[in-house]
Amino acid sequence: MTGCLEFRRQAGAEPARSGPEFDAHRRECPACARYQDELRAMDALMRRALAVDAARLALPKPRAAGSGDGRQRWYALAASVVMAVAAGLVLLTSAPRESVAREVLDHVAHEPGALTASQPVAPAALAGVLDPDGTRLRPGIGDVSFAARCVHQGHVVPHLVLRRPEGAVTVLILRHRTVDGPLRFEENGFAGVVLPAPRGSIAVVGRDHPDLEGVARQVFEAVDWGDTIPAAG
Amino acid sequence: MNRGDPETDARRRFGTLCEGLRPDLLRFAFWLGRDRQLAEDVVQEAMLRAWKSFGALEDETKAKSWLLTIVRREFARSFEKKRLEVADLDALVAAEAPVLAAEDDGDLAAMREALFRLDDDYREPLVLQVMMGYTTQEIADLMGLQQGAVLTRLFRGRARLRHLLGLAPESAP
Numbered sequence: 440m441t442g443c444l445e446f447r448r449q450a451g452a453e454p455a456r457s458g459p460e461f462d463a464h465r466r467e468c469p470a471c472a473r474y475q476d477e478l479r480a481m482d483a484l485m486r487r488a489l490a491v492d493a494a495r496l497a498l499p500k501p502r503a504a505g506s507g508d509g510r511q512r513w514y515a516l517a518a519s520v521v522m523a524v525a526a527g528l529v530l531l532t533s534a535p536r537e538s539v540a541r542e543v544l545d546h547v548a549h550e551p552g553a554l555t556a557s558q559p560v561a562p563a564a565l566a567g568v569l570d571p572d573g574t575r576l577r578p579g580i581g582d583v584s585f586a587a588r589c590v591h592q593g594h595v596v597p598h599l600v601l602r603r604p605e606g607a608v609t610v611l612i613l614r615h616r617t618v619d620g621p622l623r624f625e626e627n628g629f630a631g632v633v634l635p636a637p638r639g640s641i642a643v644v645g646r647d648h649p650d651l652e653g654v655a656r657q658v659f660e661a662v663d664w665g666d667t668i669p670a671a672g
Numbered sequence: 673m674n675r676g677d678p679e680t681d682a683r684r685r686f687g688t689l690c691e692g693l694r695p696d697l698l699r700f701a702f703w704l705g706r707d708r709q710l711a712e713d714v715v716q717e718a719m720l721r722a723w724k725s726f727g728a729l730e731d732e733t734k735a736k737s738w739l740l741t742i743v744r745r746e747f748a749r750s751f752e753k754k755r756l757e758v759a760d761l762d763a764l765v766a767a768e769a770p771v772l773a774a775e776d777d778g779d780l781a782a783m784r785e786a787l788f789r790l791d792d793d794y795r796e797p798l799v800l801q802v803m804m805g806y807t808t809q810e811i812a813d814l815m816g817l818q819q820g821a822v823l824t825r826l827f828r829g830r831a832r833l834r835h836l837l838g839l840a841p842e843s844a845p
Contacts, residue, residue: 452808453801453826477834477839478830485798488774490803493698495771496698496699496702496711496771587684588684588687588688588691595691
């Protein structure tokens with residue numbers, strides 16, 4: 440026979456609990472039944488409270504200097520990126536001192552199979568890789584011979600390989616990684632460019648490429664970043 | 673797509689796994705540490721560690737518990753390393769106000785704040801039970817406790833919550 444105290448201890452630990460003796464007490468004791476109902480209601484509220492939207496857990500990005508809404512700032516950012524690329528990117532270093540460069544090169548080096556894939560990726564498969572990030576790739580930038588969602592520094596990122604007339608280039612869309620400005624790096628025959636993007640950054644890596652900056656600019660412009668503009672602030 | 677390369681296949685499988693579970697892991701880490709930056713760091717480090725030992729995971733259906741265990745360990749490691757001290761609950765609540773806020777729903781915001789103010793020993797099993805859907809035995813396994821101890825913590829945690837929410841005096845069961 441379950442008494443009130445035992446019923447409440449059990450209900451307090453597991454409000455959804457059910458069982459012959461437990462339910463019998465509930466039928467006989469309106470106060471305990473009400474207590475369990477309150478706990479169930481509290482659990483329902485707790486469940487909603489705990490289920491914080493993961494987007495809310497994203498840390499706020501530093502506010503850019505100046506005023507204007509997010510879209511205006513993005514246009515300004517895009518314009519500055521295009522200008523920087525067109526003018527020729529500043530070679531910040533011949534070795535990838537910046538951690539983002541190291542991370543990108545490590546990722547490319549540890550997935551050599553991606554560069555040897557030669558068959559075009561089906562559009563649906565490509566969409567499956569890009570859709571979760573809300574991005575698309577406009578046609579005309581080159582055949583996509585590899586597309587996967589890869590773990591990169593604890594985040595899942597789209598990893599593409601584009602077949603270009605000049606050679607294959609690897610593209611990583613790094614929504615989690617912001618850079619202050621264009622960054623170029625070189626190591627062991629690989630060259631890479633990381634550009635600020637509407638959400639995070641985009642890295643383009645190639646080997647023995649005559650004009651990687653130009654390719655990076657074209658890839659950057661070929662990515663449809665969706666409607667999501669970084670929230671003001 | 674290059675499906676023949678075992679390394680690439682493993683990366684893809686791990687990526688898919690993490691992508692699905694990452695939001696829950698991030699929420700879990702957030703409610704564990706009550707700090708977004710800490711949660712982000714812990715989950716990122718946990719995933720790196722998980723990737724290094726991914727080959728040891730024999731049953732991928734158990735990946736969630738496996739990753740949760742790694743997150744718990746990483747959290748304990750971070751906590752020890754940084755010697756974090758939670759002395760000012762009001763400051764904690766204020767710092768994470770954007771997450772705790774619930775527009776047009778005062779009950780929800782009050783519950784979030786009450787959960788923030790709950791002792792770690794009570795908050796964690798409640799999160800595992802209510803948010804993650806684990807049984808008391810599974811929670812006991814994850815936390816390295818006896819099932820009876822988990823039942824006691826859950827009971828006391830709810831009693832404390834009821835008190836914090838003004839639903840009952842603390843002593844009332």
